[in-house]
Amino acid sequence: MSQLAARYKEVQDRISAAATLSGRQASDVELIVITKTHPTLVVAELADLGHRSFGENKDQEARPKAMELDVLRPGINFDWHFVGQLQSNKVKSAMIYAKTIHSLDRPSLLKEIAKQLASSQAQIDCYIELNLTQDLNRGGLDPSMIRQFAESALEVPGLRVLGVMAVAGLDVDPRADFETAVRISHELREIVPEAKALSIGMSADYEVAIELGATHVRIGSAITGPRGNN
Numbered sequence: 356m357s358q359l360a361a362r363y364k365e366v367q368d369r370i371s372a373a374a375t376l377s378g379r380q381a382s383d384v385e386l387i388v389i390t391k392t393h394p395t396l397v398v399a400e401l402a403d404l405g406h407r408s409f410g411e412n413k414d415q416e417a418r419p420k421a422m423e424l425d426v427l428r429p430g431i432n433f434d435w436h437f438v439g440q441l442q443s444n445k446v447k448s449a450m451i452y453a454k455t456i457h458s459l460d461r462p463s464l465l466k467e468i469a470k471q472l473a474s475s476q477a478q479i480d481c482y483i484e485l486n487l488t489q490d491l492n493r494g495g496l497d498p499s500m501i502r503q504f505a506e507s508a509l510e511v512p513g514l515r516v517l518g519v520m521a522v523a524g525l526d527v528d529p530r531a532d533f534e535t536a537v538r539i540s541h542e543l544r545e546i547v548p549e550a551k552a553l554s555i556g557m558s559a560d561y562e563v564a565i566e567l568g569a570t571h572v573r574i575g576s577a578i579t580g581p582r583g584n585n
């Protein structure tokens with residue numbers, strides 16, 4: 356077994372174990388492998404192991420990768436997730452390959468997505484990303500704005516709000532941040548009852564996230580190995 360296959364299996368096993376420990380099923384938690392900065396062949400190898408859900412955080416990297424994979428592995432229906440801060444001028448491009456955007460976090464982005472949906476009759480699934488830190492430079496919506504923002508998202512035809520996404524702050528206990536995400540997720544569900552998904556948990560904290568109810572974990576380096584700067 357390759358190193359990549361071994362790490363992939365180990366993470367899958369740990370996801371199952373964490374789910375079981377919390378009285379949940381492994382199938383309640385979807386693994387999205389974040390492949391940013393890693394070559395297309397890493398995605399191809401994981402696809403050969405049966406994996407389909409992948410995430411990237413930069414359109415200029417993601418789009419050519421997705422296009423290359425359609426050539427390298429024809430017939431495979433890749434499920435691409437866009438997880439990074441999304442500039443409005445990249446929305447049109449991202450919507451070509453991504454079925455899901457995890458970083459819907461501001462009115463200007465919502466407006467641009469609405470515009471693209473109106474002109475293309477397409478559909479897109481989104482998570483509302485929360486900023487759980489005091490750092491305004493990080494992506495994410497101020498959690499106190501969730502209801503108002505969810506109401507405006509509900510008015511966009513073709514856009515489905517799946518739930519909330521959050522990244523735990525650096526140097527803090529992820530548990531406290533994930534508890535906040537869960538609380539905001541309940542607020543969101545008062546506006547959008549079906550928006551039950553919770554995209555929380557990365558390589559360093561996915562087991563805690565699963566304990567607190569993550570339905571989607573976004574895991575990069577624990578599977579792909581370390582990456583250079585990004």
Ligand SMILES: *Cc1c(COP(=O)(O)O)cnc(C)c1O
Pocket residue numbers: 389391412438439522557558559573574575576577
């Ligand atoms: C890079 C990234 C991840 C994965 O990070 P790891 O620590 O490598 O698992 C998850 N979510 C987002 C938004 C990312 O940018």
